[in-house]
Amino acid sequence: MTIGPEIHxxxxxxxxxxxxxxxxxxxxxxxxxxxxxxxxxxxxxxxFSIAAVQTAALFIVFMRLKGAPSLKWVFAVSGFFWLSFLFxxxxxxYADRQGWPPLYAPDGPSFQAHRSxxxxxxxxx
Numbered sequence: 001m002t003i004g005p006e007i008h009x010x011x012x013x014x015x016x017x018x019x020x021x022x023x024x025x026x027x028x029x030x031x032x033x034x035x036x037x038x039x040x041x042x043x044x045x046x047x048f049s050i051a052a053v054q055t056a057a058l059f060i061v062f063m064r065l066k067g068a069p070s071l072k073w074v075f076a077v078s079g080f081f082w083l084s085f086l087f088x089x090x091x092x093x094y095a096d097r098q099g100w101p102p103l104y105a106p107d108g109p110s111f112q113a114h115r116s117x118x119x120x121x122x123x124x125x
Contacts, residue, residue, distance in 0.1 A: 020061040020097060027054050058112050093109055 027050050034046045059065055059076050 016061055023057050024054060025043055027057075044091070048091070052083070052087075055080075 031047060031050045032041055034050070037043060039046075059079065063072055064077055065073065065076055
């Protein structure tokens with residue numbers, strides 16, 4: 001007994017999976033790039049947006065959501081609902097932190113504290 005559509009190896013095409021893999025790699029690279037841009041709060045919004053696009057691509061390719069609506073659409077929509085709920089909880093955590101977003105200032109007190117701690121460690125050697 002099988003649940004859902006069967007995949008026949010003779011008819012399965014690898015192209016959608018290769019495209020999904022390349023899209024995941026590209027979006028992962030964009031995610032890594034935006035992490036080091038230093039764009040403040042926009043970085044978090046960009047990261048969550050990239051994660052949502054990656055999730056949508058995985059849902060479409062691996063859950064086979066193309067086609068007529070069925071019960072799997074209900075599970076996909078509920079998955080997006082819970083994903084947005086968890087993103088919202090994460091964003092409230094970030095928004096409530098004091099001194100967030102951390103700003104990189106080479107002359108600031110936190111940078112000076114880091115520099116003096118590093119000099120202390122190097123002096124002990």
